[in-house]
Amino acid sequence: MTVKLTREGPYALLTLDRPEALNALSFDIIRQIDAALEQARLWDIRALIITGAGDKAFCAGADIKKLMGRSLEEQKRGAELGQVTFAKLDRFPVPSIAAINGYAFGGGMELAMACTFRVAGPGARMGLPEVKLGLIPGYGGTQRLPRLVGEARAMELILTGRTVKPEQALQIGLVNQVVEVDVVAAAIAFADQFSGYSKLALNFARDAVQRALSVPLSEGLRIEVDLSTLAYQTEDADEGMSAFIEKRIPQFKDR
Ligand code: DAK
Secondary structure: OOEEEEEEOOEEEEEEOOHHHOOOEOHHHHHHHHHHHHHHOOOOOOEEEEEEOOOOEEEOOEOHHHHOOOOHHHHHHHHHHHHHHHHHHHOOOOOEEEEEOOEEEOHHHHHHHHOOEEEEOOOOEEEOHHHHHOOOOOOOHHHHHHHHHOHHHHHHHHHHOOOEOHHHHHHOOOOOEEOOOOHHHHHHHHHHOOOOOOHHHHHHHHHHHHHHOOOOHHHHHHHHHHHHHHHHOOHHHHHHHHHHHOOOOOOOOOO
């Protein structure tokens, strides 16, 4: 298997393990990522962390050697396969964090953008260089990048194919954190910030934020009324507010 799924305490760690090809995404690897997501969703975990094996790459993008010589229909199915899998990641039942340990190009950056959060190590380099190959992003890049960094910056990165380093990625909002140390350890520490909260509250909040940019403000505010009302109905909300009043640490049960 070129995709490995392991447990790290309360978290699942998904590792793309094809360092000899800089963890490039063949269609088979995308299917393996899909299967790993299906497996991990059955686990009792608080977050999913994704990284790449080796010290050079998170993922150098779609496997260019396998993209060629395919019919129009096969290419369309290939793009849909990646999009369906990355959408599963986007809607995964717990937050996900891309631990970007090196190159994250093309499909690799699209994989990172489908995660809830991104933590970049010192060697991280990010970009959507598809235009240099006469292509455009096919796994969600043209849609998720403007949502993360705004239209002007997304347009610039996609049309120039330019690479960004960690500090600039942080500055434009492409990554949440830049670290000088082991990026997986940093992603675990990042997850520790929210892993003690109610999964229900986290998911209601994620759902509301994710929908914010695709609906008009008035509809988004209605969504917030509905989701915040649902959150209020949970046992965890009772527990959280009781714990505050009783001056103790809440024990959330995801109910
Ligand atoms: N695909 C296949 N092999 C790759 C690869 C990739 N994306 N990236 C690297 N490799 C392989 C290299 O070929 C080399 O293998 P050997 O030649 O030794 O067998 C090995 O990994 C090590 O790479 P390098 O020798 O090149 O390593 P360097 O450190 O010198 O350079 C690099 C690292 C990341 C700068 C360079 O490898 C590079 O530029 N890689 C390509 C990056 C890239 O352009 N990525 C974007 C791919 S396009 C669609 C679906 C998806 C997409 C579009 C449409 N449809 C189905 C419609 C998305 C497209 C993309 O992601």
